[in-house]
Amino acid sequence: MSDLDSAEKPDSGSRRRFIAAGAVAGVTALTTESAMAQVPKADSAGKAGAAVASSDHWTTKTADGKELRLFIRRKQLRNPKAATKLGTILFVHGSSMAGTPVFDLDVPGKPQYNVMNRFARLGYDTWCLDHEGYGRSDKSRNVNYDISTGADDLAAVSQYIIKATGDPKLMLYGISSGALRAALFTERHPDRVRRIILDAFVWTGEGSPTLANRKKRLDEWRASNRRPMDNAMVQSIFTRDHPGTADPEVVKAYADAIMKLDDSVPTGTYVDMSANLPVCDPLKMSVPVMLLRGQFDGIASFEDITNYFAKLPNPDKRFVVMPGIAHSSLQEKNYEIVYTAMEAFFGEPSPVYTG
Secondary structure, three states: OOOOOOOOOOOHHHHHOEEEOOOOOOEEEEOOOOOOOOOOOOOOOOOOOOOEEEEEEEEEEEEOOEEEEEEEEEEEEOOHHHOOOOEEEEEEOOOOOOHHHHHOOOOOOOHHHOHHHHHHHHOEEEEEEEOOOOOOOOOOOOOOOOHHHHHHHHHHHHHHHHHHHOOOOEEEEEEOHHHHHHHHHHHHOHHHEEEEEEEOOOOOOOOOHHHHHHHOOHHHHHHOOEEEOOHHHHHHHHHOOOOOOOOHHHHHHHHHHHHHHOOEEEOHHHHHHHHOOOOOOHHHOOOOEEEEEEOOOOOOOHHHHHHHHHHOOOOOEEEEEEOOOOOOHHHOOOHHHHHHHHHHHHOOOOOOOOO
């Protein structure tokens, strides 16, 4: 949150908008009325009048004796020198799609669903990648591209971004298996991460109805390195937990964007999330963390997330429960709740006093 020494302090009504959830200190439920961040924001339509520039990049990593190409997209203000640069964000996608359909999504008449444009207009230098096996990145290896492989991708991509921007530390946002990839990468390279947001994250998988159903098909996932993707599969992401959380036209645009890049995706993250959890260790997560969990998300139980949260060693941590949201938070009707939480956490100053 913003420094209250340099801004008007919130009244008691504002403070009441943050209510404790559960018995774990620091867990908050965020309502649609929340004035959580006192940082600059784009308006509700995602339009701030500033032009956003887009550029595509590639970097390489070495695996199995091969040089493998990884696709990266960058979006920032067309004239970044005229704006205050708030930091560099790397967005990390999940199991069933490449990066741009999630973070650089164009929905006719609904520009608010383009996450990269939103944060670029705030003054962030924003990036997303296609993991190996997805989208425009290399798909030549006969492997299932598991979570550890995704963390390797982030090591290569983060090195490229740090060199390109001169920013020594990145802010990370990962969703679903992207949160697991981002967390594992951060455990390995904490020196490259300023802050990290883990959305739709799972730790042990205990109490997860979605993963319980997925385990029934574990032999199928293990038998093949890829699984087919179609519009019905994308639709199921928005209906399996709680139908009605997303507008049909947004889901259609999202599915169309995914299908333009892939008609199949790797099985590795499904295998890991069904059979190999935990793949992350909270005690190794030394940077500031915010956990986001949709009210209806079936990937992780509240107990699983709060157990992970309690073990995080850095006192700069948040657990935000997002009402009316299921698994794919950024494409749902209550997207503004997600943005508000993200803007607050990424815009929060470092503590002056740490004890």
